[in-house]
Amino acid sequence: MYKVFIVDDEPFILSGLQDILDWELLGLTIAGQAENGLEALDKLRETPADILITDISMPVMNGLELIRAALEFRPEMKVVVLSGYDEFKYVKEGLSLGIENYLLKPINLEEFQSTLATLVEKLNVSRLDTEWSEYTNSVLKDNVLLRWLRKQIDPEELSERLNLLGLSVSRRYVEVALVQAEPATEAFRKDAAALVGSRASFCMFWDSDNDLVLIHNFEDKIQGAMEMTSLLQEVIGICSSTQRLRIAVGSVVEDAVNEAPLSYEQAKQAQEFLEIHPERSMIYYEQLKDRKEDLEATLPADWSEYSKLIMSKNLAALTERFEQYFSAACMEGLTSELLREISLEWILYFRMLIKEIRSEMERGFIAQGLTAIYKANSLPTLSAAVQQTAGSIIELLDRELRSPVVTQVLNYIEKSYSEDLSLKQLGFMFNIHPVYLGQLFHKTTGESFAEYMNRYRIGKAKDQLRSTNKKVQEIARSVGYWEMGYFYKQFKKYVGISPTEFKGLL
Template structure:
């Protein structure tokens, strides 16, 4: 709603204006009234208005003097004159003062409404333009701050740009802090909330970097007192922004403003990563984690053997408990950084995948591939643990489901190792001292596929690997995987893949 203030020394005119216009319907509200210019000026000293509707001839202060005085208080205010005097001199002076219209009493209602409508449209366009300008300046400001803290521009260029953009860094010392809300904020909601909470404070520069982090650069006059002021500032922010709890602050060290700002910012970024290890914390200072980063995890080992024993024993509960214990040990261990812990998580996932392949002689890529993706994307130690425990439980479940009779397992092992040879139920029955018909029935029951279907599918998968990874000719690959008739190989390949080997090779 745009705010309207009315001035006229005839009360019935003011009352009439209240009644003849649907102010709310036109996007306006009357916020004040006065019967002379002096009374109006006193009110407008503390009351903001967007539109002033005023008479010219009034006691104590006339309308033209009021307009001149109000222009100094609120330069953007729009003015409409209502006058009983059809004098060119008044009109001319009003025009020089930038009025929207000069309307004669008695008022032509249609002309008055049209003037109000045009004035509202101008105010709206002006407000949109102001918002766009402010947004552009904010983007420029954020960009120049980010480039300076990433050492992408020199001190002289930054000094020139900062003067133009109103960035003041006049204290000898500086401390960079990153703020992150406990819950996801929409758009610039969090940045605006922090800005409002800081108010007119000039002790810190607030901006958003290219990674979307909210950054506070605190200017300090001296080391100890300055750090105490920073702590108090952060405590106030935490109290004033309860809807974003828990607020997390990561702090760089105190540095000299000239030449040290980039270092403090980089340290704050590094400290922020450690919330992955210590999610219960709300403040992490770089000085606290510096020694861990320097230690570099030189003595940290995977201890896979213990987990492998639990997997082979199919002890799901023990394996999940071991993951919890190992993570708790690692996050408090000297030299363990978030990067090291993420690397460990990825390696555990690889080991789970390899263990299944080693025992079952088959891979489950879709199960573990999703786990790899989630491990790369998450920023929470609790989520890492959850993902690994899911993969561990699936690994045990796969192995439990895979329990087969010894003879079927022997047949599977033989197929996986000797698929290029001439293999049949007859030769396998003779090798393992079991009737071929019974072996075929047992195989189909436990594997879920007939012997012929299984070996053909396995050979075609191996052929696909060679088509992707070698330059061998199709007939050579056919022999490599156990097909001596190239035509039969083509037929089987198309059956399981949907296209010919030649077409497949052209796609990969």
């Protein structure tokens, strides 16, 4: 509902305007009223309004003075003037102030209703534009910050993009923390954004794992670490009793631009520890250093062989490799506690290998594996728990179905391939982050979104070249290409010859 504020020095007109229309049907509600301009101005400072309906001739402050003063602090407000004066000077001055319409009393109900309906349409468009602008800015920020922390952007481009976003990483130190909220409610997202937004040395975004990423850039190492701890305590404070938070913090590193990715990677590694120790809700990477050194000496240096066996669903060969591995570990005389930690690392490895599946089955298999390891009291039972989880993962890979979101996107492409489509637009349409949508799309189709779109459109162009007498330029536009040079380039890439040559062969 949009809010309407009415001003007129005649009480019967104020009450009459409220009764003359079904305001709710128009998507409007009366937020307030006043009998003169000065009273209205005071109330408008406290009462937000989307539409102001005002008389011209009023005591204390007239309508034009009210409009001029009110638009200074509510410039987006739409204004309709009602007046008994059909004088050009009033109309001219009203128009110069940007009023939407100047209606004479007695009011023509049909014209009044039509004016309000038009205003509602304008406000709807304006709201959508604002929401879309906020969304695209958010997507841009998330994309830039994620590329930075993944080392996928060079320093010069990073500097340009951060300046564009109004962000800076000019201070000496940086520290990255990850907050995993289950569930990540809209209220939690807004409250977290408000907390971070009030601190100039912090910025935040949500990464493709749906983790809240906090980046702190500061000058004083001790003070900066304390500020991060303080903010994390406040984040815990806005968590509801039904939410579970898991917080992982990377090390403080120097050279923010180049070393922030290291702190981010450390936070991700620390987060894995929380996966296998659910009794903990917060961990600093520094607390895991000794553990990691012990594990690195015993875990495989190269995981690729195991990855290939799992992805090829070769359970027999995988089982044989596990038996060899655990037999060798037993021969080294490792403590039972370290063997348990090694087994937990294997479960984490399985989880990382299939993390993009994100299904309830995946969660169930991982949980079962962790439970079995906690209950195991010997090397054979530890080995069996790891092997059983590996078998469950292979079973999941066998059952995996195409992502429902990607199916929706593919169906939409089939109907709308001639339109200007992008991951950003489709992400907004299907309520999914564009970066994550791109990952799902590639995983499901085996192609990037751009590759798929070009191949699909060129296929449609070939069909039209075979079955119609349309000109090549017409066909290019009908399948979504408006730049002929690019169309020719893509056609030759996928077909091997130009569209003109292709048509000549038919």
